[in-house]
Amino acid sequence: MTITKFIDSNFKHFNAATLRDAAIAYKSHIDSGGKMMVTLAGAMSSGQLGISLAPMIREGKVHAISCTGANLEESLFRLVAGSHYKRIPDYRYLTKEDDYKLWQEHNNRVTDTTIPETEAMRVLEGFLDDSWGRSNKDGESLLWHEHYYRIIKEGHLVKHYQEDPQTSWLIAACEKNLPILVPAAEDSTTGNMFAGRVLLGKIKASVVKSGMEYMVDWMKMFLKEAGINPETKKVESKANSWGMFQIGGGTSGDAPICIVPTLNQDMRGIFPPVPLWDYFCQISDSVTSYGGYSGATPNEKITWGKLRVDTPMFVVESDATICAPLIFAYVMGL
Numbered sequence: 001m002t003i004t005k006f007i008d009s010n011f012k013h014f015n016a017a018t019l020r021d022a023a024i025a026y027k028s029h030i031d032s033g034g035k036m037m038v039t040l041a042g043a044m045s046s047g048q049l050g051i052s053l054a055p056m057i058r059e060g061k062v063h064a065i066s067c068t069g070a071n072l073e074e075s076l077f078r079l080v081a082g083s084h085y086k087r088i089p090d091y092r093y094l095t096k097e098d099d100y101k102l103w104q105e106h107n108n109r110v111t112d113t114t115i116p117e118t119e120a121m122r123v124l125e126g127f128l129d130d131s132w133g134r135s136n137k138d139g140e141s142l143l144w145h146e147h148y149y150r151i152i153k154e155g156h157l158v159k160h161y162q163e164d165p166q167t168s169w170l171i172a173a174c175e176k177n178l179p180i181l182v183p184a185a186e187d188s189t190t191g192n193m194f195a196g197r198v199l200l201g202k203i204k205a206s207v208v209k210s211g212m213e214y215m216v217d218w219m220k221m222f223l224k225e226a227g228i229n230p231e232t233k234k235v236e237s238k239a240n241s242w243g244m245f246q247i248g249g250g251t252s253g254d255a256p257i258c259i260v261p262t263l264n265q266d267m268r269g270i271f272p273p274v275p276l277w278d279y280f281c282q283i284s285d286s287v288t289s290y291g292g293y294s295g296a297t298p299n300e301k302i303t304w305g306k307l308r309v310d311t312p313m314f315v316v317e318s319d320a321t322i323c324a325p326l327i328f329a330y331v332m333g334l
Helices: 003-010 014-031 050-058 069-084 096-104 117-138 144-153 169-176 189-199 211-225 251-257 259-266 298-302 320-331
Strands: 035-040 064-067 107-110 113-116 242-247 279-283 313-316
Touching: 003 014, 003 320, 014 035, 014 242, 014 279, 014 313, 014 320, 035 251, 050 169, 050 320, 064 069, 064 251, 069 113, 069 117, 069 144, 069 169, 069 189, 096 107, 113 117, 117 144, 117 189, 144 169, 211 259, 242 251, 242 320, 251 259, 279 298, 279 320, 298 313
Parallel strands: 035 064, 035 242, 242 279, 279 313
Antiparallel strands: 107 113
Protein backbone atom coordinates (compact mmCIF):
# COMPACT_ATOMS: atom_id res chain seq x y z
CA MET A 1 0.00 0.00 0.00
CA THR A 2 1.33 3.46 -0.88
CA ILE A 3 1.59 6.23 1.72
CA THR A 4 -1.18 8.11 -0.07
CA LYS A 5 -3.52 5.14 0.00
CA PHE A 6 -2.66 4.44 3.63
CA ILE A 7 -3.55 8.00 4.63
CA ASP A 8 -6.77 7.91 2.58
CA SER A 9 -7.75 4.58 4.14
CA ASN A 10 -6.82 5.21 7.76
CA PHE A 11 -6.68 8.93 8.56
CA LYS A 12 -10.38 9.46 9.23
CA HIS A 13 -10.69 11.52 12.41
CA PHE A 14 -9.12 14.11 14.70
CA ASN A 15 -5.57 15.27 13.82
CA ALA A 16 -5.25 12.44 11.32
CA ALA A 17 -8.27 13.68 9.36
CA THR A 18 -6.99 17.26 9.47
CA LEU A 19 -3.62 16.06 8.15
CA ARG A 20 -5.37 14.32 5.23
CA ASP A 21 -7.54 17.35 4.47
CA ALA A 22 -4.49 19.64 4.57
CA ALA A 23 -2.55 17.33 2.24
CA ILE A 24 -5.43 17.13 -0.25
CA ALA A 25 -5.81 20.92 -0.25
CA TYR A 26 -2.02 21.42 -0.64
CA LYS A 27 -1.97 19.07 -3.63
CA SER A 28 -5.02 20.75 -5.15
CA HIS A 29 -3.44 24.19 -4.71
CA ILE A 30 -0.25 23.11 -6.51
CA ASP A 31 -2.06 21.14 -9.22
CA SER A 32 -4.15 24.21 -10.06
CA GLY A 33 -1.00 26.27 -10.65
CA GLY A 34 -0.62 27.81 -7.19
CA LYS A 35 2.65 28.41 -5.38
CA MET A 36 3.59 27.41 -1.84
CA MET A 37 5.81 28.90 0.80
CA VAL A 38 7.10 26.62 3.56
CA THR A 39 8.15 28.20 6.85
CA LEU A 40 10.51 26.43 9.25
CA ALA A 41 10.64 27.10 12.98
CA GLY A 42 12.04 24.91 15.73
CA ALA A 43 14.92 22.61 14.81
CA MET A 44 13.53 20.99 11.69
CA SER A 45 16.90 20.78 9.96
CA SER A 46 18.48 19.00 12.92
CA GLY A 47 15.42 16.75 12.88
CA GLN A 48 16.40 15.89 9.27
CA LEU A 49 13.25 17.24 7.64
CA GLY A 50 15.40 17.80 4.58
CA ILE A 51 15.02 14.11 3.70
CA SER A 52 11.39 14.79 2.74
CA LEU A 53 11.53 18.55 2.09
CA ALA A 54 14.39 18.48 -0.45
CA PRO A 55 12.45 16.26 -2.92
CA MET A 56 9.44 18.59 -2.57
CA ILE A 57 11.64 21.52 -3.59
CA ARG A 58 13.20 19.62 -6.49
CA GLU A 59 9.77 18.50 -7.72
CA GLY A 60 8.45 22.07 -7.75
CA LYS A 61 6.06 21.64 -4.83
CA VAL A 62 7.74 24.43 -2.79
CA HIS A 63 8.46 27.87 -4.23
CA ALA A 64 9.84 29.88 -1.30
CA ILE A 65 11.23 29.25 2.18
CA SER A 66 11.07 31.39 5.30
CA CYS A 67 13.19 30.00 8.11
CA THR A 68 15.12 30.80 11.23
CA GLY A 69 18.85 31.32 10.96
CA ALA A 70 19.28 28.09 12.90
CA ASN A 71 17.36 26.01 10.35
CA LEU A 72 19.39 27.54 7.54
CA GLU A 73 22.78 26.74 9.06
CA GLU A 74 21.79 23.37 10.49
CA SER A 75 20.92 22.09 7.04
CA LEU A 76 24.64 22.42 6.25
CA PHE A 77 25.91 21.47 9.72
CA ARG A 78 24.32 18.07 9.29
CA LEU A 79 25.65 17.72 5.76
CA VAL A 80 29.32 18.27 6.66
CA ALA A 81 29.37 16.57 10.06
CA GLY A 82 26.71 13.87 9.98
CA SER A 83 29.00 11.08 11.16
CA HIS A 84 29.89 13.09 14.28
CA TYR A 85 26.31 13.68 15.41
CA LYS A 86 25.20 11.66 18.41
CA ARG A 87 21.66 10.51 19.01
CA ILE A 88 20.63 10.38 22.65
CA PRO A 89 17.41 8.37 22.87
CA ASP A 90 17.24 8.69 26.66
CA TYR A 91 17.55 12.50 26.64
CA ARG A 92 14.58 12.85 29.01
CA TYR A 93 16.59 11.21 31.75
CA LEU A 94 19.84 13.13 31.46
CA THR A 95 21.16 14.82 34.57
CA LYS A 96 22.64 18.32 34.60
CA GLU A 97 26.02 16.67 34.92
CA ASP A 98 25.32 14.59 31.78
CA ASP A 99 24.57 17.74 29.80
CA TYR A 100 27.64 19.46 31.23
CA LYS A 101 29.76 16.56 29.99
CA LEU A 102 28.30 16.97 26.51
CA TRP A 103 29.26 20.64 26.59
CA GLN A 104 32.81 19.74 27.63
CA GLU A 105 32.93 17.41 24.60
CA HIS A 106 31.77 20.31 22.38
CA ASN A 107 28.50 18.55 21.65
CA ASN A 108 25.55 20.94 21.65
CA ARG A 109 22.29 19.10 22.34
CA VAL A 110 19.03 19.67 20.47
CA THR A 111 16.54 17.36 22.18
CA ASP A 112 17.79 13.89 21.20
CA THR A 113 20.67 14.82 18.91
CA THR A 114 23.91 16.73 19.34
CA ILE A 115 25.56 19.15 16.94
CA PRO A 116 29.37 18.76 17.03
CA GLU A 117 30.99 22.17 17.35
CA THR A 118 34.38 21.34 15.85
CA GLU A 119 33.23 19.29 12.87
CA ALA A 120 30.09 21.29 12.02
CA MET A 121 30.18 24.88 13.28
CA ARG A 122 33.89 25.54 12.85
CA VAL A 123 33.97 24.05 9.35
CA LEU A 124 31.13 26.25 8.10
CA GLU A 125 32.53 29.22 10.02
CA GLY A 126 35.69 29.18 7.92
CA PHE A 127 33.82 29.37 4.62
CA LEU A 128 31.45 32.06 5.90
CA ASP A 129 34.44 34.09 7.13
CA ASP A 130 35.82 34.00 3.60
CA SER A 131 32.48 35.07 2.06
CA TRP A 132 31.97 37.86 4.59
CA GLY A 133 35.57 39.00 4.15
CA ARG A 134 35.27 39.20 0.38
CA SER A 135 32.09 41.22 0.64
CA ASN A 136 33.73 43.49 3.17
CA LYS A 137 36.69 44.09 0.83
CA ASP A 138 34.47 44.67 -2.20
CA GLY A 139 31.95 46.89 -0.41
CA GLU A 140 29.31 44.31 -1.20
CA SER A 141 26.10 43.66 0.75
CA LEU A 142 24.26 40.35 0.46
CA LEU A 143 21.17 38.90 2.07
CA TRP A 144 21.99 36.38 4.80
CA HIS A 145 21.14 33.29 2.76
CA GLU A 146 23.02 34.60 -0.28
CA HIS A 147 26.32 34.05 1.53
CA TYR A 148 25.24 30.43 2.02
CA TYR A 149 24.21 30.12 -1.62
CA ARG A 150 27.61 31.46 -2.70
CA ILE A 151 29.46 28.88 -0.59
CA ILE A 152 27.32 26.08 -2.04
CA LYS A 153 27.61 27.23 -5.66
CA GLU A 154 31.40 27.60 -5.42
CA GLY A 155 31.62 23.97 -4.30
CA HIS A 156 33.67 24.59 -1.17
CA LEU A 157 31.69 22.16 0.96
CA VAL A 158 31.71 19.16 -1.36
CA LYS A 159 34.90 17.61 0.03
CA HIS A 160 33.42 17.88 3.52
CA TYR A 161 30.13 16.11 2.75
CA GLN A 162 29.45 13.28 5.17
CA GLU A 163 25.83 12.79 4.18
CA ASP A 164 23.98 12.65 0.87
CA PRO A 165 23.47 16.22 -0.42
CA GLN A 166 20.10 15.05 -1.74
CA THR A 167 18.90 15.14 1.88
CA SER A 168 19.77 18.82 2.40
CA TRP A 169 16.84 21.11 1.73
CA LEU A 170 19.21 24.10 1.45
CA ILE A 171 21.20 22.40 -1.33
CA ALA A 172 17.90 21.77 -3.16
CA ALA A 173 16.81 25.37 -2.60
CA CYS A 174 20.13 26.64 -3.95
CA GLU A 175 19.79 24.46 -7.05
CA LYS A 176 16.40 26.06 -7.71
CA ASN A 177 17.58 29.51 -6.57
CA LEU A 178 14.54 29.63 -4.31
CA PRO A 179 13.71 32.91 -2.57
CA ILE A 180 14.56 32.57 1.13
CA LEU A 181 13.63 34.88 3.98
CA VAL A 182 15.66 34.67 7.19
CA PRO A 183 14.18 37.08 9.74
CA ALA A 184 16.41 37.75 12.76
CA ALA A 185 19.46 35.92 11.39
CA GLU A 186 21.40 37.07 14.46
CA ASP A 187 19.45 34.49 16.45
CA SER A 188 21.65 31.63 15.25
CA THR A 189 25.14 30.27 15.83
CA THR A 190 26.60 31.74 12.66
CA GLY A 191 24.67 34.95 13.30
CA ASN A 192 26.41 35.18 16.67
CA MET A 193 29.73 34.58 14.92
CA PHE A 194 29.00 37.38 12.45
CA ALA A 195 28.09 39.80 15.25
CA GLY A 196 31.38 38.95 16.95
CA ARG A 197 33.34 39.85 13.81
CA VAL A 198 31.52 43.18 13.65
CA LEU A 199 32.27 43.83 17.34
CA LEU A 200 35.99 43.23 16.71
CA GLY A 201 35.98 45.52 13.70
CA LYS A 202 36.96 42.74 11.29
CA ILE A 203 33.96 43.35 9.02
CA LYS A 204 31.20 45.89 8.65
CA ALA A 205 27.63 45.03 9.57
CA SER A 206 26.62 46.20 6.09
CA VAL A 207 28.22 43.05 4.64
CA VAL A 208 24.82 41.49 5.38
CA LYS A 209 21.62 43.26 4.41
CA SER A 210 19.27 43.98 7.28
CA GLY A 211 15.99 42.28 8.08
CA MET A 212 14.20 45.38 6.82
CA GLU A 213 15.93 45.01 3.46
CA TYR A 214 14.83 41.35 3.42
CA MET A 215 11.22 42.43 3.92
CA VAL A 216 11.42 45.11 1.22
CA ASP A 217 12.82 42.55 -1.24
CA TRP A 218 9.98 40.18 -0.41
CA MET A 219 7.36 42.92 -0.74
CA LYS A 220 8.69 43.65 -4.23
CA MET A 221 8.56 39.93 -5.00
CA PHE A 222 4.95 39.67 -3.82
CA LEU A 223 3.95 42.70 -5.87
CA LYS A 224 5.40 41.02 -8.95
CA GLU A 225 3.68 37.75 -8.01
CA ALA A 226 0.43 39.74 -7.84
CA GLY A 227 1.12 40.98 -11.36
CA ILE A 228 1.95 44.50 -10.14
CA ASN A 229 4.99 46.45 -11.32
CA PRO A 230 6.60 47.90 -8.15
CA GLU A 231 7.88 50.88 -10.14
CA THR A 232 4.77 51.86 -12.11
CA LYS A 233 2.42 50.64 -9.37
CA LYS A 234 0.14 49.22 -12.05
CA VAL A 235 -1.23 45.74 -12.75
CA GLU A 236 0.62 44.34 -15.75
CA SER A 237 -0.04 40.60 -15.58
CA LYS A 238 -2.13 37.90 -13.94
CA ALA A 239 -1.62 37.29 -10.22
CA ASN A 240 -0.18 34.02 -8.91
CA SER A 241 -1.95 32.21 -6.08
CA TRP A 242 0.16 31.70 -2.94
CA GLY A 243 -0.29 29.42 0.04
CA MET A 244 1.65 29.04 3.28
CA PHE A 245 2.62 25.76 4.91
CA GLN A 246 3.83 26.77 8.35
CA ILE A 247 5.84 24.44 10.56
CA GLY A 248 5.79 25.76 14.10
CA GLY A 249 5.23 29.42 14.84
CA GLY A 250 7.44 32.38 15.56
CA THR A 251 8.88 34.98 13.24
CA SER A 252 9.64 32.56 10.39
CA GLY A 253 5.89 32.29 9.86
CA ASP A 254 4.73 35.66 11.11
CA ALA A 255 7.12 37.82 9.07
CA PRO A 256 6.19 36.62 5.57
CA ILE A 257 2.45 36.31 6.19
CA CYS A 258 2.43 40.00 7.18
CA ILE A 259 3.57 41.09 3.73
CA VAL A 260 0.04 40.92 2.30
CA PRO A 261 -1.64 43.22 4.86
CA THR A 262 1.39 45.52 4.74
CA LEU A 263 0.90 46.03 1.00
CA ASN A 264 -2.87 46.22 1.20
CA GLN A 265 -3.34 48.25 4.39
CA ASP A 266 -0.16 50.02 5.44
CA MET A 267 0.52 51.31 1.90
CA ARG A 268 -2.88 53.09 2.04
CA GLY A 269 -3.85 52.31 -1.54
CA ILE A 270 -0.53 53.22 -3.17
CA PHE A 271 -0.48 49.82 -4.86
CA PRO A 272 -3.43 47.88 -6.30
CA PRO A 273 -4.66 45.19 -3.87
CA VAL A 274 -2.63 41.99 -3.74
CA PRO A 275 -4.46 38.68 -3.21
CA LEU A 276 -4.75 37.31 0.31
CA TRP A 277 -3.25 33.91 1.04
CA ASP A 278 -5.11 31.12 -0.78
CA TYR A 279 -4.05 28.26 1.53
CA PHE A 280 -2.84 28.03 5.09
CA CYS A 281 -1.73 25.07 7.19
CA GLN A 282 0.12 25.11 10.47
CA ILE A 283 1.66 22.10 12.16
CA SER A 284 2.22 22.89 15.81
CA ASP A 285 1.79 21.42 19.26
CA SER A 286 1.43 24.89 20.83
CA VAL A 287 -1.80 25.40 22.73
CA THR A 288 -3.90 28.51 22.22
CA SER A 289 -2.26 31.20 24.29
CA TYR A 290 -2.92 34.76 25.36
CA GLY A 291 -1.32 36.86 22.65
CA GLY A 292 1.13 34.23 21.41
CA TYR A 293 1.49 33.71 17.68
CA SER A 294 2.40 30.01 17.71
CA GLY A 295 -0.86 28.96 19.30
CA ALA A 296 -3.13 31.43 17.49
CA THR A 297 -5.94 29.91 15.44
CA PRO A 298 -6.05 30.71 11.70
CA ASN A 299 -9.32 32.63 12.16
CA GLU A 300 -7.38 35.31 14.02
CA LYS A 301 -5.44 35.97 10.81
CA ILE A 302 -8.68 36.97 9.07
CA THR A 303 -8.87 40.02 11.35
CA TRP A 304 -5.38 41.08 10.18
CA GLY A 305 -6.16 40.86 6.48
CA LYS A 306 -3.97 37.82 5.92
CA LEU A 307 -6.54 35.10 5.18
CA ARG A 308 -9.96 35.24 3.53
CA VAL A 309 -13.05 33.73 5.12
CA ASP A 310 -13.00 31.05 2.41
CA THR A 311 -9.23 30.39 2.49
CA PRO A 312 -8.66 26.66 3.13
CA MET A 313 -7.05 26.65 6.57
CA PHE A 314 -5.85 23.82 8.78
CA VAL A 315 -4.12 23.28 12.10
CA VAL A 316 -2.53 19.88 12.71
CA GLU A 317 -1.79 19.72 16.42
CA SER A 318 1.04 17.23 16.42
CA ASP A 319 4.77 16.69 15.93
CA ALA A 320 5.94 18.21 12.64
CA THR A 321 8.73 15.63 12.28
CA ILE A 322 5.96 13.02 11.96
CA CYS A 323 3.27 14.97 10.12
CA ALA A 324 5.18 17.05 7.59
CA PRO A 325 6.86 14.08 5.84
CA LEU A 326 3.47 12.36 5.56
CA ILE A 327 1.88 15.43 3.99
CA PHE A 328 4.85 15.87 1.65
CA ALA A 329 4.59 12.23 0.59
CA TYR A 330 0.88 12.68 -0.12
CA VAL A 331 1.49 15.81 -2.19
CA MET A 332 4.12 13.96 -4.21
CA GLY A 333 1.77 11.01 -4.73
CA LEU A 334 4.03 8.49 -3.02
